[in-house]
Amino acid sequence: xxxxxxxxxxxxxxxxxxxxxxxxxxxxxxxxxxxxxxxxxxxxxxxxxxxxxxxxxxxxxxxxxxxxxxxxxxxxxxxxxxxxxxxxxxxxxxxxxxxxxxxxxxxxxxxxxxxxxxxxxxxxxxxxxxxxxxxxxxxxxxxxxxxxxxxxxxxxxxxxxxxxxxxxxxxxxxxxxxxxxxxxxxxxxxxxxxxxxxxxx
Numbered sequence: 001x002x003x004x005x006x007x008x009x010x011x012x013x014x015x016x017x018x019x020x021x022x023x024x025x026x027x028x029x030x031x032x033x034x035x036x037x038x039x040x041x042x043x044x045x046x047x048x049x050x051x052x053x054x055x056x057x058x059x060x061x062x063x064x065x066x067x068x069x070x071x072x073x074x075x076x077x078x079x080x081x082x083x084x085x086x087x088x089x090x091x092x093x094x095x096x097x098x099x100x101x102x103x104x105x106x107x108x109x110x111x112x113x114x115x116x117x118x119x120x121x122x123x124x125x126x127x128x129x130x131x132x133x134x135x136x137x138x139x140x141x142x143x144x145x146x147x148x149x150x151x152x153x154x155x156x157x158x159x160x161x162x163x164x165x166x167x168x169x170x171x172x173x174x175x176x177x178x179x180x181x182x183x184x185x186x187x188x189x190x191x192x193x194x195x196x197x198x199x200x201x
Contacts, residue, residue, distance in 0.1 A: 027050060027094075028049075028050060028094070029048075029049070029050050029051065029055070029089060029091065029094040029095065029096040030048070030049035030050060030096060031046055031047070031048050031049075031087075031089055031096040031097070031098050032046065032047045032049075033046070033098065034097075034098055034099065035098070035099045035100075036098070036099075036100055036101075037100070037101045037102075037103060038072075038074045038100055038101070038102050038103070039074070039102075039103050039104075039105050040074055040075060040076055040077055040078050040102055040103065040104055040105040040109070041074060041075070041076040041077075041105055042073075042074055043071055043072060043073040043074065044071070044072055044100075045069065045070055045071050045072075046070045046071075046072065046087070046098060047070070048070055048089060048096075050094075051089065051091075052091055054091040054092055055089055055090065055091045056089075056090055056091070057087065057088070057089055058087070058088045058090070059085060059086075059087055059088075060085070060086040060087075060088060061085065061156070062156060062157075063075055063078075063083070063085055063102075063156045063195075064085065064102075064156075065157075065159065066087065072087060072100065074100070074102045075102070075156065075195040075196075076105070076191070076192070076195060077105075077109060077112075077191075077192040077195045077196055078102055078104060078109070078195070078196065079111055079196045079197065079199075081103060081104045082101050082102070082103060083101070083102045084099065084100070084101055084102075085099075085100040085101075085102060086098070086099055086100075087100065111196060111199070111201070112189055112192045112193040112196060112199075113199075113201050114146055114149075114193065114198075114199060114200055114201055115201065117189050117193070118149070118189065118190065118193050119146070119149075121186055121189065121190070122143040122144070122149065123144075125177050125182060125186075143163075146200045149163065150198060153194050153198050154194075155194065155197050155198040156194065156195060156196075156197055156198075157194065158190070158191045158194040158195055161194050163190060163194075164187070164190050164191055164194055167181070167182055167187050167190065168187070
């Protein structure tokens with residue numbers, strides 16, 4: 001009789017263990033793919049399993065953009081080839097991480113210099129009388145020094161940087177500079193400089 005009771009207890013314990021294993025598996029926060037390589041400027045969509053409304057997403061470091069639909073968009077330009085990025089999905093008790101390595105789109109991708117490219121661009125197009133330099137501060141904005149320019153940019157985030165977004169506006173009364181839009185290659189210099197971390201170089 002004791003053997004039967006012991007066998008029943010062992011069977012019940014085994015069922016409980018199996019149930020807990022199934023419950024735990026269905027509760028794990030999963031992300032796919034867990035590791036990938038991206039060319040600068042490319043994007044990838046992630047599949048997230050068991051996420052809740054409390055799941056938050058962090059980029060470490062905060063480079064590129066994470067968009068709705070679980071899309072990650074790599075910056076179009078990076079300073080260091082094979083730059084590692086971790087995308088961390090986390091809620092109150094669970095965490096999952098996707099590892100991305102961003103590769104340069106061109107081995108000759110250049111580092112944009114603030115002093116040789118960005119500041120001269122500001123001087124030629126923004127820093128003159130009645131605008132944003134040479135004693136003038138239209139809209140309380142000055143663009144004659146690195147520190148003053150940094151007030152209008154968020155490192156690695158051109159789309160969150162007023163210096164960049166003001167160049168793209170379609171309304172000529174709001175677009176900078178008022179005299180007419182900058183050439184696309186000049187705008188791209190500013191975008192790349194911001195994406196590369198707004199270096200004071």
